Amino acid sequence: MVQASLKKSTTLLNQSIQRMTTGYRINSAKDDAAGYTVAKKMDIQLSSYNVAKDNTEIGLSYLNTATSTLDTITTQLQRIRDLTEEASNGTYGTDSRNAMQQEINARTAELNRILSSTEYNGKKIFDSGNSATGYFLNSVTPLTDSEATAQGYTVLHNATELEAISGSSGKYILMGNIDLSGVSFSTITNFSGELNGNGYVISNWYSEASGATASSFVDQLNSGGVIKNLGMENVSFNITDPAYGASGLVNGNSGLINNCYVTGSVDGVYETAGLVLYNTGTISNSYSNVSNAMGAVAYDNSGSIVNSYWNSDNVFSVGVFNGPDSATAVDSNTLDSLTIDPSPSGGGISFKIGIGSSSSSTISVDPSFSLSLSVNVSSASSASNSLDSIDSALATITKKQTELGAVYNRLQSASDSIDVSITNLTSSLSTIRDTDVAKESANYIKQQILQQASATLLTTANQLPSIALSLI
Numbered sequence: 001m002v003q004a005s006l007k008k009s010t011t012l013l014n015q016s017i018q019r020m021t022t023g024y025r026i027n028s029a030k031d032d033a034a035g036y037t038v039a040k041k042m043d044i045q046l047s048s049y050n051v052a053k054d055n056t057e058i059g060l061s062y063l064n065t066a067t068s069t070l071d072t073i074t075t076q077l078q079r080i081r082d083l084t085e086e087a088s089n090g091t092y093g094t095d096s097r098n099a100m101q102q103e104i105n106a107r108t109a110e111l112n113r114i115l116s117s118t119e120y121n122g123k124k125i126f127d128s129g130n131s132a133t134g135y136f137l138n139s140v141t142p143l144t145d146s147e148a149t150a151q152g153y154t155v156l157h158n159a160t161e162l163e164a165i166s167g168s169s170g171k172y173i174l175m176g177n178i179d180l181s182g183v184s185f186s187t188i189t190n191f192s193g194e195l196n197g198n199g200y201v202i203s204n205w206y207s208e209a210s211g212a213t214a215s216s217f218v219d220q221l222n223s224g225g226v227i228k229n230l231g232m233e234n235v236s237f238n239i240t241d242p243a244y245g246a247s248g249l250v251n252g253n254s255g256l257i258n259n260c261y262v263t264g265s266v267d268g269v270y271e272t273a274g275l276v277l278y279n280t281g282t283i284s285n286s287y288s289n290v291s292n293a294m295g296a297v298a299y300d301n302s303g304s305i306v307n308s309y310w311n312s313d314n315v316f317s318v319g320v321f322n323g324p325d326s327a328t329a330v331d332s333n334t335l336d337s338l339t340i341d342p343s344p345s346g347g348g349i350s351f352k353i354g355i356g357s358s359s360s361s362t363i364s365v366d367p368s369f370s371l372s373l374s375v376n377v378s379s380a381s382s383a384s385n386s387l388d389s390i391d392s393a394l395a396t397i398t399k400k401q402t403e404l405g406a407v408y409n410r411l412q413s414a415s416d417s418i419d420v421s422i423t424n425l426t427s428s429l430s431t432i433r434d435t436d437v438a439k440e441s442a443n444y445i446k447q448q449i450l451q452q453a454s455a456t457l458l459t460t461a462n463q464l465p466s467i468a469l470s471l472i
Contacts, residue, residue, distance in 0.1 A: 010451055025435045039433040042425055048355035049422050056415040059351035059363075062120045063408045066367050069118045069125070070401050076111040077397065080104050080375060081390045087377035088384040100377050105160075108373055112157040115371065116145045116175055123349075125367050137285045137307070138259045140199030140229045148173045153196065159183050159374035162202075169193040169224070174200045176371070182388050183374045192222035197230025197260070206236045221281070225255035235264035235290075254280045263289045274310070283308050353414040363414065365407040369400055 018027055029036040083100045086092075092100075115126045124144070148155050153173040156162050159180060165172050166189045173196040181204040195218070205217060217235070218227060262274040274288025287309035348368070354361025371393045377383040 010447075022435075024433055025440075026433050035432050039429060042429040042432070045355065046422065046425050046429060049418055049425065052353055052355055053415065053418045053422065055352045056411050056418065058121075059353070059411045060408065060415070062125070062349075062351075063365075063404050063411065065118070065120050066125050067401060067404050067408070069114060070397055070404070073111045073114060074394065074397050074401075076107045076114075077373075077390060077394050080107050080373075081387065081394070084375055084377055084383050084386050084390060088380050088387070090380040092380075097377050097379075101375075104375050104377065108158065108160075108375065111371070111373075112175070113145075116157075126369060135261065136199065136229065136231065136259050137261075137287065137309075140197075140259070142198045142200065143173065145175060148175070148196075148198070157373075158371070159185055160376070163188065165193070165195065166190065172196065174198045174202075174230070177201045177203065179203050179392075180205045182392075184376075184382075184385065185374075187216065188218045190220045190222065191218055192225045192255075194226040194228070195230065196228055199229055199231075201231040201233050203233040204235075205232065208238045221255035221257075223254045223280075226258065227255070227260055228258040230260045232260075232262040233264065235262060235266065237265070238267045256281065257283045258285055260286045261288065264291075266290045275308075282306065351411060353411065353418070363407060363410050365403060367400065367404060369396060371396060 015031075026032045026035050026039055083104055087097055087100050116124075118125045143151070143153075145155055151171075153171045155175050156165070156172055157175050159178055162172075162174070162178060163186055166186070169192045171194045175198065177200045180202065185205065187207070202217070207217075216237075217232065221227065257275055260275070266274055274290040275283050275286060282304045284306040285308065289310070348364055348366040350362045350364045352361065353363055373393050374389050375383075375386040377386065
């Protein structure tokens with residue numbers, strides 16, 4: 001009996017020593033099987049909440065970077081607007097206007113650089129390099145500024161830069177969508193270089209002519225010229241001279257149109273189509289969805305159409321002008337049987353602010369956007385007309401700031417909520433798992449006394465036989 005008591009008190013004494021040493025009442029499942037399960041589950045939740053807390057703080061830093069950068073861009077735009085408004089006054093001569101234009105161009109280039117290069121932890125914020133919005137037969141992964149430059153491209157950010165490639169044979173690439181609403185844009189002419197749309201879209205181009213002054217967005221794509229990975233949406237073109245035709249995207253002598261598309265209205269009386277190439281040109285992997293045209297995709301003489309599609313409504317034919325059908329292999333493909341997937345979009349980002357897998361554990365935002373800024377201060381009237389483009393850009397920035405600010409407030413609220421969860425969970429876990437030091441100290445002393453008493457009694461008991469023998 002004394003031995004059992006000594007063994008028990010020793011076991012309980014060692015248990016008290018372990019609990020006071022580790023600070024935990026439950027050190028293994030044998031201490032409290034049910035409590036161990038509950039504590040482990042709480043411990044996992046607590047660790048997850050700490051990670052979620054870190055995620056929200058990183059998210060807030062990310063948004064701070066974005067909004068601060070937008071403030072810088074707004075400052076640049078405001079200066080551009082001030083210069084443009086100043087140039088709207090008719091009191092300045094050519095030299096003064098040239099100086100204003102140079103500063104405007106420099107500031108425009110800088111804000112475009114900021115938009116394309118701003119990053120957080122190696123991730124692009126405004127221009128992820130994967131934010132094209134067009135629909136192409138062949139998927140396009142846009143190049144970044146640095147990647148495009150390394151491949152020998154001259155990057156284009158706005159309508160002014162795009163318009164300036166007329167007569168060139170160089171390599172050019174778009175770095176964002178360009179909206180031509182309200183923008184005076186001259187047809188690109190005599191082009192024998194490469195224009196890579198980079199998966200982006202030129203939208204809302206409008207042109208009306210009564211002669212041969214303009215017959216397409218790109219007029220005279222010459223031998224060696226290439227237009228690829230470019231979308232044109234909501235074009236509106238009308239030509240009334242019966243001697244000339246019209247096209248939405250390209251009207252050229254030869255060259256190549258590859259992986260492009262055009263939508264909108266192309267109206268005329270002679271050789272009208274969404275895509276046109278003359279002589280030896282080739283149209284491949286492209287499609288046209290235009291109304292009022294004689295043909296959706298067309299060639300003249302010995303050109304060719306390969307793996308291309310067109311809408312079957314509101315057009316009269318595929319569009320073979322003057323050349324015999326036997327001169328080329330013409331696909332019989334219509335958009336009715338074609339499913340077009342959008343190019344990948346990587347502008348959005350999700351912040352993991354919860355510990356579960358449901359949508360309520362994430363907050364998403366898309367910080368990416370593009371500016372189409374066309375400013376011309378060569379005359380008072382052109383400067384005045386440019387103000388709308390600048391105001392549109394400022395409105396875009398303000399809208400994006402509002403979106404980011406709203407998400408920032410949500411992240412801040414999530415961070416506060418996580419703090420509450422961590423505090424309460426820590427308290428509950430402590431109640432279940434942690435040692436009550438006062439109670440355990442008393443228990444330690446109790447078991448120590450019992451152990452010493454049992455040891456003393458056991459010693460005495462072991463001496464009794466020898467005492468009895470001494471009496472014999």
